[in-house]
Amino acid sequence: MTVIELLRHDLRLQMRRPGEWAALVLFFIAIILLVPFTVGPEPELLRRLAPGLIWLATLLMSLLALDRLFVDDARDGTLDLILLSPLPLPLIVAVRLAAQTAMMLLALMLVVLPAILMLGMNVIVLPVLALGFMLGIPVLVLLGGIMSAVTISLRRHPAMLTLLLIPFYIPALIFAVAACDAVASGVSPLPHLLLLAAMLALLLPTAPFVIAAALRNGQG
């Protein structure tokens, strides 16, 4: 019951910020829209680059979205209440990450189809791209959660989060895009997807505890 109520609160809070999500969605679309102007409009080139570009836009969007994961709560005093709650902190954290993942997947559902049309992506890649999102977005959120908890005491340096996150995002990005490229060139995408799944399997049980510890000790 508690989990459902916490989840409902986190989702409700996100739903009440439509402006922020609209900004993220437009940011994603803007990146895709600008690509033909920078690399040229040849359809074959865009088709080949499509999965990579979509993942790049996703990653940049998630950097912006994850920036506020715990910072708002730290600023308005809610984090103190969360730390003092008798509920297990990793549970509260896990619920927060789940809500964030759900919101990001929802936002991506809105923008991915227009992006695919704009870039003329091969349709046979779509299932693998979707599967990649299912596995990859939680990975981005879990890594982002760790970094945003670690940097909570460095609130005045928002650039730190981006700098710290990018090296950890690279493996996820490589596997997710390689899976799409594999299926486009007629090879099995399975090894890449499994490696992505392995990253998720490693992070899923550990990240909430790491984040909880970072939040508790970041109060100096």
Next chain:
Amino acid sequence: MTFQVENLACRRGMRMVFRNISFSLRSGEVLLFTGPNGSGKSSLLRVLAGLLPPQQGDIRWNGQAIDMADHRSRLHYLGHYDAVKPELTVAEMLDYWRVLQSGSEALSPVFGLEELKKASIRYLSAGQKRRLALARLVVKQAPLWLLDEPLTSLDQAGQELLKDLVRQHRTAGGMAIIATHHGMDLPGAQQLSFAGVSA
């Protein structure tokens, strides 16, 4: 119930915020911290809540060194910030706090917030937000209240309500530690004044 603090010291960054703080509270007692801005009242309350680690010293409950998980469940901490979300309504905010604090009873908002239950917190005044934050104190029974400048933004009636609340809490055997630079007339309260410890 007793709450005892011995030789507590706290350092933030390079600066010693306070040291050699000792006091002892029993059921029904209130301790007022007074002192100028920056003298360490807030830091001390955060240490007492377990939100900041002390540099040295002991915190004891009934003579035993505190266990953090138990300690958290027996205290209410009201900090500088109201911890309210402008996106939510008053009722939704209270509901979230009830879940966070594992309070069982569905909470009826107090402090003249009854008519504002469905109002968005975005449109509340600073004083109304403070009243809402004070409503946290009744979400769950907790023997130890740690209040940081609770009078801020409250009007006369609000201040009276708060004093009433503290009075009831004391009658029920609770204890309260209140940091304030206004001074609060609570009969029989102990005083601990902070001169500001220089490092």
